[in-house]
Amino acid sequence: MVWWLLVGLQGGALLLLFMRLSRGRTRRPPLAPQNEGPSTTVSVVIPTLNEAERLGPCLEGLHQQGPLLTEIIVVDSRSQDGTVALVEAMARRDPRFRAVTDDPLPPGWVGRPWALQYGLDRAQGVWVLGIDADTVPQPGLVAAMVQQAVDLKYDALSLAPRFIVKTAGENWLHPALLLTLVYRFGPTGAVQDPPPERVMANGQCFLARRAMLVGAGGYRVARSSFCDDVTLARHLAKHGARVGFLDGSQVLKVRMYTSFWETWQEWGRSLDLKDASTPGQQWADVVFLGLALGLPLPLLVWLIATGTNGELALVTLLVINGLFLTLRLLLQFAIWPSFSGANIFFWLSPLADPLAALRILLSTLQRPKRWRGREYS
Template identity: 55%
Template sequence: MKIILVSRDALLLGLLLAQLPAIAILLSRLLRGPGRYPPLLPKAPTPEQLGTVSIVVPTLNEAERLTPCLVGLSRQSYEVREILVVDSHSSDSTPALVKAAQQADPRFRLMNDDPLPSDWVGRPWALHHGFLSSAEKSDWVLGIDADTQPQPGLVASLLATALDEGYDLISLAPQFLLKYPGELLLHPALLMTLVYRFGPAGETENRPERVMANGQCFFCRRSQLVQIGGYTVARRSFCDDVTLVRAIAAQGGRVAFLDGANVLKVRMYEGAAETWREWGRSLDLKDAASPSQIWGDWLLLLAVQGLPIPIVLLLLSHVLGGTATLTTLAAFSLNLLLVLIRIGLNFAIAPSCDRTQSNSAWLFWLSPLADPIAVLRIFLSSIQTPKQWRGRNYGVRSGE
């Protein structure tokens, strides 16, 4: 029995020594939260902003979720010169929906991108095509995904913020529309992996290799895209948004990842299975990071997000039964603190998760229980290369 206790204490001591620096890193990021840039609010454009923005929407068989995006874009004001929908030869009614929108709003223009080159991923290829086809008189280009629901005043708010703060690029963290029980548990846990690694949205002090972005709403100064060659730097990336923003930041561009919950909603995936499969496989960000960063971040997640709840549950009986050693009590207390921090952060991200369309909204508050699964998903994504994305098969890409 004494040997077992010594062995357990040795394991727990090793765990504590690994967790303490990880906790210090986590707290250094979270404590910057109160000073972050405030959430964007809807704004109205000013006359000098007339026609300064071109919008590019890449589509491929998006008929089931495209309409709210088209409606939201049509409600943007005169700062939007054109809305280019770059369709990758959809086989559903996506083109018909865009043509119908064009009848009501002539700013919409439907086009097809060229056949996908072997060294490109579909999404950055469509965005690159739209950028090259957009009006040179537009000072800004907004790439926006088909699953988004832009709110009135979105583009004007982006434009005003960029001009007031001197940003060359802004991307937004949206408000996620959650419906089904599984995604109410899994989605917040996956979202938290980003908060733990990069801090909250609105944090603007990260180094170029640590900046975050969200390609669902990617607002960039045209001159920056021209300077970097459009989307070519991200042509082979399955996280093209982060790849591109880090390349622009590395060249001196001023970039920001801000809270856009008030101006942008998104319905990403239907249910836990699709959330696990589609979102989970790009959250490792391996196409935009070095191996040391990928695995360093994963070890951080394991220490502060994946292990705390299992450890608390495993040690609870020893603590309650009075058989806990000093090392056991220290490990239990430290991991209980991490669990409490995670529960507190659930309150912090609650405004970013719209649960009004769900009959099981209460499950959101149990999402910390899915943290070990979320950390496992990041690990699996880190050791795998996507072979299929948005209906396209990629196989093994050259150079890998």
């Protein structure tokens, strides 16, 4: 009886996964670099707090963007490591750059949305592009994003980047954690818009019409969120905005983390998206990931090692979990172009799937108390 219950649960999860992945058949191709865009203006806002070690490539990448980009506002939260000096040095080369210091963090706000709101209040462009300090914008990024947003009639658009991974731990864990998003929300660039409660976004590179964003309350709607990008995107979609999420691997790179532990700790605690989801959605995703990502490999190994003895339920489980593993291996090839620096440990990342599913469970059970150098009660 227990085995047949598991057959029913995993069979349902397999069907749901097929439905989500099937949207990839009509997904839009990766965004291509573009030198010229529509006649408009773009303001970039970069929130920073002690980012001197990572900020340089981001500033250099923005410096290479064309005249569509009219101002780059670096909103610094009193860094102590020379972050502002880097921006001031770039401003002497390119007058579009300027550094401003935000006001002290108000009660009820998380640092990142507060800095973005502070920059939004000072931005003058028709479009506002929020960029994280750890990104490496490639030539043609800004023009390509704005052109795509105009062509596809998006009010807001964010991109999935190409991840720079170097250490063995990053290569092994990062793809497994990334696939927890693919399993839940399908591939980026799907032609059909998802319902507002399943909209996805990436705040590392988030473009929006300034007037629309201001009219919707700006980043205030996500002021207490540790996944402010998804919280904001779903709020905008719920209130009638068209929000896109596309493959930006050809125009945007990012070095998010530098080790296994940093990847586990920093990224893992926001991937549950609790601030943008209802408790029911969170726990449904936890159960789904357990059935579809965490369980298949261990269960398949156990079934092969112990044998099925011809029992129909166990044979059915063997087939179901074999299909899960086949899909997982195919997805490993599918996400390969989204990684720079992949090595042998990248190809071993399916072995990290149970850990990835466990990390989402742990994150769902916990509320972050420390985030990007700040302590929160």
